[in-house]
Amino acid sequence: xxxxxxxxxxxxxxxxxxLAKAEGISINQFLVVAxxxxxxxxxxxxxxxxxxxxxxxxxxxSVLRKVPDVQPDEADRL
Numbered sequence: 713x714x715x716x717x718x719x720x721x722x723x724x725x726x727x728x729x730x731l732a733k734a735e736g737i738s739i740n741q742f743l744v745v746a747x748x749x750x751x752x753x754x755x756x757x758x759x760x761x762x763x764x765x766x767x768x769x770x771x772x773x774s775v776l777r778k779v780p781d782v783q784p785d786e787a788d789r790l
Contacts, residue, residue: 718743 720728732742783789 728739728742732739735742737745
């Protein structure tokens with residue numbers, strides 16, 4: 713486990729304290745979860761962009777041709 717010192721504006725620190733308390737966790741745990749969520753979001757975008765570069769219109773149309781031409785179930789209709 714690593715230790716890191718972070719300088720925060722007082723107003724942000726106060727809000728973090730309140731939110732962490734409302735969640736029933738420490739400020740440290742709140743920041744760990746927030747960092748993990750942000751990293752996950754950025755990694756997801758990175759993954760999707762790399763996958764999109766591998767895509768082709770021809771492959772997309774090939775997959776669409778395999779989708780049956782049927783009406784959606786009643787529960788799925790708008």
